[in-house]
Amino acid sequence: MKAELATDVGPLRLKNPVMPASGTYDWFGRDPEQVSADSFGAVVTKSVTLRPQAGNPPIRVAETPSGMLNAIGIPSVGIEEFLEEVLPQYHALDPPVIVSVQAYSPRECESMLARLSEQPRVDAVELNLSCPNLAHGTITAQSARLSAEMVAAARGATRLPIVAKLSPNVTDIAEIARAVEEVGADALCLINTVKGMAVDVETRQALLGNRSGGLSGPAIKPIALSMVWECYQEVDIPIVGVGGIATAEDALQFLLAGARAVQVGTATFREPRSLARIIAGIEEHLAQDGLHSVGELVGWCHKGRLTVGS
Amino acid sequence: MKAELATDVGPLRLKNPVMPASGTYDWFGRDPEQVSADSFGAVVTKSVTLRPQAGNPPIRVAETPSGMLNAIGIPSVGIEEFLEEVLPQYHALDPPVIVSVQAYSPRECESMLARLSEQPRVDAVELNLSCPNLAHGTITAQSARLSAEMVAAARGATRLPIVAKLSPNVTDIAEIARAVEEVGADALCLINTVKGMAVDVETRQALLGNRSGGLSGPAIKPIALSMVWECYQEVDIPIVGVGGIATAEDALQFLLAGARAVQVGTATFREPRSLARIIAGIEEHLAQDGLHSVGELVGWCHKGRLTVGS
Amino acid sequence: MVAETPVNTDWKIEDGVVVENGVVGPENGDIGRVVIEAPGVVAAARPGHFVMLRTWEGEPFLPRAMAPLSYDVASGRMEIFYRIKGPGTRAIARTHPGEIARVTGPLGRPVVEDFEGRRVALVGRGVGITPLLPLAEHIVAKGGEVRAYLSARTRDYVFGHDRFAALGPVRVRVDDEDGDEALVTDALARECEGYRVDAVYGCGSWRLTRAAEALGVSHGFPSYVFLESKMGCGVGYCKGCPARLRNGDGYKLVCVEGPVFPTREVELSDPVHGPPE
């Protein structure tokens, strides 16, 4: 018997629980033969901003032990060109389309979500709350109040499912999670990159053009797992787990810790076939363990220990 | 000409800037031939608590990509047995002795520091602020107020140099750093382990006996570097950098970012000769670059870029 | 909690060389055998000791604890059987002869009792058989007698069978011939009736070690266990390898207070999650 890979993330029905992390896969109108977005549980666009922006100066990426730092800075064509030129290309794709939105104020958020709500081919929005908030000089996702304001603005502007992507750089992730749940987020995405830095001993300077960047890759998997675990106990809305997932086993760990779906990011840079392999690996694992559906695994960790024989 | 490896960490003079991280090296009255604590810039004891405690149940350690999780739980003989049985053995050692102290309340901290101040062979104390504070149900180092209370209590009880070891699991590390500086900490130690978790897909449970643990090793180096960099700009007291240092190049990166000394932790588990190699590597690097002292490198990153030729 | 006998700090770190390496038994099997030349460590090793082994650069980060089946002082070689299970043991399995094997050891507290005239039973299963052979040789060299009770999944995995047999009687139970319900300690139980046993050492199976302990209790001889544990460092720094003491009385560290413990001291059950690698 084939196991059921479908999973619900709040109002969003996915044929399998695996999707790319925002900014780590791009749909260019077609895919290489060995990479098919049609097989993904969902597609997630790179973040779009209200106005066009060029992104950060080089150097934008640096390798770190089992991971990488990026300071890409969200290059974006702006919402209008995105709606005219980019989004129509997604009509060709089968999976739900999740548009990642980077707003620098609740007002910007409202106006972008209003525009996105008119589109036939947007199935959900993911709010990237981790970029510096220009108005307040702080990062939205580092403040429960600012995060709630942003999500509330989004909620007021759209009936689309809203996924709030939180930053790990907080004292208490559950506090932020509860705050965005309260104002109507449909799901959490945990976690964005961890703030980090690389120093070049030759030049004696920060390596990245933007000095600091976001750490991703297998290095941060234990951090992400811990936050998924913690938030699973603290909120009722579903969690999309992300952070260092490179194998089916990694994905299963997130499901066990409480994620209903997962995103694969940095692993795609190393191996563009990662998503397909993870999807196949999850299916195989379910079959081996005699499980009927992905849903059975979600949050299993929290049920208490199995008895292990000698 | 030989470069000068000596460095000052506030009132503490070290013959070189490299010491073990608390709990990652132990003096058993003598060292194996290939590991000599006499060559270290300082020795740091494992954390001592007021009363004896047994530590956490197994499993206590888990490997992660480029790192490890630990949930050791600070096994401790308690301060009295420590003073009677353990500390006297340190008389045989040449480098300054930094005693790591884990107090669960400012009162405990006061009473331990009062006892330690009487000892001839204690050169500084490191306050481990990252363990759960039982009285408040929170972690000291996650609150500027609690951290300041603990350091103030220590300051009131001793004239020994106080190194405050902070947790990376905070929204704003500089806020905590400023808070402990204000009440008299002589130096910062940045960073303690990052909260993380491992899940065992076979048992479908958290792998560690304590469920979550602290992530260390090269995986967290970018995080630690970023926090050292940030605090260097925000406080005037010296910083001891720690987090994923395994090579001389890693150590140099921390010096450039602003650390006056570094601690080596998890790398010792892989290679017990790590400290000696890092000390030698730093010396070699200084000579190659024609530098006179370690101090010249400290904080160089903050001076602005060198001009790089084509 | 301060150790009563000094912690072993007489270890060294040696760049050994892999001399042989391969899978034991069926080609797709999960048991490897590696022979490493590391004369310094080999010369210093005593029964009860173990080593930390790393044959790879980069990942995984930590070395792996291994208890050799044999040390040959003349050739400077040690022979290690390992279960290929995680990234570390897979990396060992990929190592070729001539490549470097970083060995830290010998580690732990050796078994240093005098065995003159003493009759010792050894109960081992799988790769847990291997630390018993150096002990067996030591006992016989010291004028004692040994009987080995060895259990494994298949006959291929009764490591060192002939060498045990050269030292004394050997009883073997293998799952695929005898069924896995059959305990090799049943043979020990029968033989205890007509033969005085002075001590038993168990390794590699909680079930067999508990059975051996029960025989010790009823026949009045002490029992010991070689514990295996996931370790961070192996040398006492990380405190990562606790053995639960009986009656909830805290922990001892397998690396520096073991790996051999009297069974009366430690819990003979799995630390939480199934057998360590």
Place this chain on the structure above:
Amino acid sequence: MVAETPVNTDWKIEDGVVVENGVVGPENGDIGRVVIEAPGVVAAARPGHFVMLRTWEGEPFLPRAMAPLSYDVASGRMEIFYRIKGPGTRAIARTHPGEIARVTGPLGRPVVEDFEGRRVALVGRGVGITPLLPLAEHIVAKGGEVRAYLSARTRDYVFGHDRFAALGPVRVRVDDEDGDEALVTDALARECEGYRVDAVYGCGSWRLTRAAEALGVSHGFPSYVFLESKMGCGVGYCKGCPARLRNGDGYKLVCVEGPVFPTREVELSDPVHGPPE
């Protein structure tokens, strides 16, 4: 900022095999040469393309961008020269013949102009010489003429010298014979006086490419640059390889909008920290 010509999605991921690998020139030199059999990628490669290469498991995490010196469709092989500098190129240097080389490619936008009757100068230095050879072959095959101006630290590092020479005149400057003040573009400058040049392509040296561009400006021919960049993915996903556009006009991505750009579009200077690996 949407690309005006479609992004190349015609790449494949192929498990190639290392056929040859070794250091070029002096034994302790820092330049390696690896030959990889990956017929699928080789058959599809055009001048201007590059590949992402990974010959190791585990660390480092990311593959490395490489521009082969040559593609041989008959044997399915590509020949790559690489500077041994970081953990990735050190890992390539450790690879043995017979081992797997994961190749993703061909990547980037190829040079597809018609070169019939056109006279093209190629200016390269060090490993930056290598992407010029496939272009040289293409130009000649399409009825154009090429002259190569090659610069290197030593004569060993004038990669593909004889193959360039078979296609047209070659001028060489090597630091250890001619001094590093001598620019190979001085020869181009002199020859521009008596010879019509229709275009110049530069790679591997900002200084030489700027000099070539200046000649183009004064003599009225366009100049192009092959950019090198540290890359995350090489396929357009990560946006990690920006080339600064002139006049602060934002960035283009080296991987999918390059690696070849008209020099009038991009800044010809080091991205912040010295030459990328």
